[in-house]
Amino acid sequence: MFNLSELENDALVEVFNIGVGQAASSMSGIVNETVRMSVPSISFMNRADAGRMLAGGPDLAQERICGVSQNYDGAFRTEAILMFPEDKSLEIVRLMVGEAVPLKELTEMEQEAMCEIGNIILNSCVGTLANIFQRELQGSLPRYHLGTSDEILTATGSQDDTVLMLHIDFVVERQQIHGYVAFILGMSALHDLKDQINQYIARAMGQA
Amino acid sequence: MTAKLILIVDDSRVSRMMARQYISNLHGDWQVDEAATGEEALERVRQLAPDLVLMDVNMPGMGGIAAAEQIRALLPTLPISLLTANVQTATRERASQLGIGFMEKPITEARIAQLIAPLEG
Amino acid sequence: MHAPPDNRLSLLESVLSAVSLGAIVLDGERRIVLWNGWMTRHSGRAAEQMVGQDFFAAFPELRGHRVDAAIQQALYNNFPSLLSQTLNKAPFPLFARPGDQDRLQQAVEVMPVSLADAARHCLIQITDVSLAVGREKLLREQAMVLRSQTFSDGLTGIANRRHFDVAMEKEHRRAKRGNLPLSLLMIDIDNFKAYNDHYGHQKGDQCLIQVAAALAAILKRPGDLIARYGGEEFAIVLPETDVEQATLLADALRLRASELGIPHERSSSEARIVTVSIGVATQVAGQPVEIAALIGAADRALYQAKRSGRNRTHARLPD
Numbered sequence: 239m240f241n242l243s244e245l246e247n248d249a250l251v252e253v254f255n256i257g258v259g260q261a262a263s264s265m266s267g268i269v270n271e272t273v274r275m276s277v278p279s280i281s282f283m284n285r286a287d288a289g290r291m292l293a294g295g296p297d298l299a300q301e302r303i304c305g306v307s308q309n310y311d312g313a314f315r316t317e318a319i320l321m322f323p324e325d326k327s328l329e330i331v332r333l334m335v336g337e338a339v340p341l342k343e344l345t346e347m348e349q350e351a352m353c354e355i356g357n358i359i360l361n362s363c364v365g366t367l368a369n370i371f372q373r374e375l376q377g378s379l380p381r382y383h384l385g386t387s388d389e390i391l392t393a394t395g396s397q398d399d400t401v402l403m404l405h406i407d408f409v410v411e412r413q414q415i416h417g418y419v420a421f422i423l424g425m426s427a428l429h430d431l432k433d434q435i436n437q438y439i440a441r442a443m444g445q446a
Numbered sequence: 447m448t449a450k451l452i453l454i455v456d457d458s459r460v461s462r463m464m465a466r467q468y469i470s471n472l473h474g475d476w477q478v479d480e481a482a483t484g485e486e487a488l489e490r491v492r493q494l495a496p497d498l499v500l501m502d503v504n505m506p507g508m509g510g511i512a513a514a515e516q517i518r519a520l521l522p523t524l525p526i527s528l529l530t531a532n533v534q535t536a537t538r539e540r541a542s543q544l545g546i547g548f549m550e551k552p553i554t555e556a557r558i559a560q561l562i563a564p565l566e567g
Numbered sequence: 568m569h570a571p572p573d574n575r576l577s578l579l580e581s582v583l584s585a586v587s588l589g590a591i592v593l594d595g596e597r598r599i600v601l602w603n604g605w606m607t608r609h610s611g612r613a614a615e616q617m618v619g620q621d622f623f624a625a626f627p628e629l630r631g632h633r634v635d636a637a638i639q640q641a642l643y644n645n646f647p648s649l650l651s652q653t654l655n656k657a658p659f660p661l662f663a664r665p666g667d668q669d670r671l672q673q674a675v676e677v678m679p680v681s682l683a684d685a686a687r688h689c690l691i692q693i694t695d696v697s698l699a700v701g702r703e704k705l706l707r708e709q710a711m712v713l714r715s716q717t718f719s720d721g722l723t724g725i726a727n728r729r730h731f732d733v734a735m736e737k738e739h740r741r742a743k744r745g746n747l748p749l750s751l752l753m754i755d756i757d758n759f760k761a762y763n764d765h766y767g768h769q770k771g772d773q774c775l776i777q778v779a780a781a782l783a784a785i786l787k788r789p790g791d792l793i794a795r796y797g798g799e800e801f802a803i804v805l806p807e808t809d810v811e812q813a814t815l816l817a818d819a820l821r822l823r824a825s826e827l828g829i830p831h832e833r834s835s836s837e838a839r840i841v842t843v844s845i846g847v848a849t850q851v852a853g854q855p856v857e858i859a860a861l862i863g864a865a866d867r868a869l870y871q872a873k874r875s876g877r878n879r880t881h882a883r884l885p886d
Binding site for chain 1: 467468530551
């Protein structure tokens with residue numbers, strides 16, 4: 239399985255923390271409450287393992303997850319998916335929208351709200367990555383998914399098999415919610431990522 | 447100008463390395479010390495009496511703001527600057543209450559230059 | 568075959584004028600370079616005044632907020648943004664008709680637009696979603712009405728068993744937290760099976776409706792809840808009520824039921840009218856018990872009342 243050195247990992251985690259930090263700033267502007275987001279850790283795994291991990295256990299494999307996905311293309315290609323377990327998604331919507339609604343009744347309007355939240359967070363993460371790597375990308379509008387973890391991870395039919403998984407801690411109104419961002423990447427994108435991280439570190443160290 | 451001592455507090459090693467590099471680019475003779483947590487920062491401040499503390503906000507355990515509060519209580523005039531990607535009204539207000547500055551991440555050489563400018567007298 | 572350039576341009580301009588959504592295009596410096604017909608119709612500001620203006624000079628209230636961030640994402644990062652109606656209430660001053668008070672409900676998308684010979688521009692696309700929002704509000708209200716209906720008993724109109732369970736949970740928790748007493752009344756219509764057998768089920772239903780209404784009318788406090796617990800059984804939750812108050816109320820209820828004077832030939836009572844038996848159980852303040860224990864005590868008290876001759880009340884504390 240693809241992996242990074244400790245230093246490369248540290249750099250990437252820091253980049254994502256900056257990304258979600260800026261997203262949190264945006265979101266706090268929307269709800270007028272303090273919003274904190276951080277990425278405590280990242281890991282690389284194949285899609286099957288990612289599905290299992292997100293399901294949280296074999297008996298929970300059929301539990302539904304709410305996901306918002308966006309495609310990115312250009313300097314590298316990836317599908318990025320923000321995911322929360324079903325009950326946590328409604329917490330997020332409730333916190334952001336200020337209403338208590340059962341998820342089965344999540345109306346189109348509230349799905350749209352979830353899409354915007356995904357749009358803010360994913361654009362922030364990928365944007366920071368693109369800036370630091372000084373690369374140009376283009377992105378798509380967000381799409382809403384509700385299904386099992388396997389269904390969501392295979393929704394686009396991408397053949398790429400490696401998942402860069404970000405663990406996300408999300409805190410609003412003293413409520414802490416744990417979610418995930420998954421980047422589905424192919425081999426060449428992964429090696430490109432590793433290269434770019436090293437160049438970034440070298441540039442900062444005045445060595446490039 | 448005498449060489450200054452700057453304490454960098456961040457749980458990310460790469461961040462600390464970069465800050466150290468940028469400071470060294472600007473002032474080769476200045477000293478840089480590092481801490482990875484709020485608790486360590488408190489210790490170093492007691493031992494070393496730095497001229498400036500640059501503190502990441504988002505750290506596990508005692509966060510940057512709590513550590514800044516404790517340092518402020520110990521040393522009312524020590525310049526402290528919070529570093530954060532998440533600038534919100536609440537952060538701004540707290541920083542201002544504590545009499546400390548804050549700076550947006552990502553850390554760049556230009557931003558470091560801004561932060562150390564007051565020390566250059 | 569494509570139309571020659573001039574015709575094509577005027578074709579596109581006509582189309583842009585005709586589309587039913589707002590289109591604003593900003594150049595790399597955030598100056599407005601395009602403002603379509605829909606925008607003119609719904610903002611009351613014509614293209615002639617808008618084109619060439621700095622976007623934030625035209626809309627200073629949007630600076631530093633979501634639309635601003637979205638424009639930055641488009642111009643600098645080449646990423647599109649979605650501004651949902653739910654999280655962004657009507658950011659632009661747009662109205663169904665000029666002079667209207669309420670703004671249109673808006674869904675906004677901000678997209679990067681690449682040009683061959685100029686810096687990146689961005690397109691702000693605004694859709695009027697007022698109808699959809701109105702529909703959803705109506706659906707939400709209807710759902711709420713339906714939900715409240717499933718908490719009531721179809722026949723008598725008082726609360727149903729489901730409602731009782733929910734209320735009991737809530738009051739039990741509240742009593743525990745607040746060190747308050749909680750009382751429960753179990754009420755059973757005496758010889759109801761015999762009534763049904765003698766008078767028929769329709770009259771049996773009538774009897775239930777009358778008794779339920781009479782009992783419900785006595786309960787004054789908003790926290791007190793009477794529910795149809797079973798076929799001919801009612802339960803009353805009395806928060807913040809101790810055993811004396813509960814017993815007094817139970818007596819009043821028993822009396823009220825008999826005062827209805829509903830004839831009951833097969834009643835065991837001398838007066839040959841419909842009567843009720845009531846079991847009272849109280850959870851003493853500061854001594855909480857399980858809900859099941861409280862219900863069990865009320866049941867046993869009810870049984871005791873029946874055994875002692877019916878048309879009476881009996882009180883018990885849970886074991």
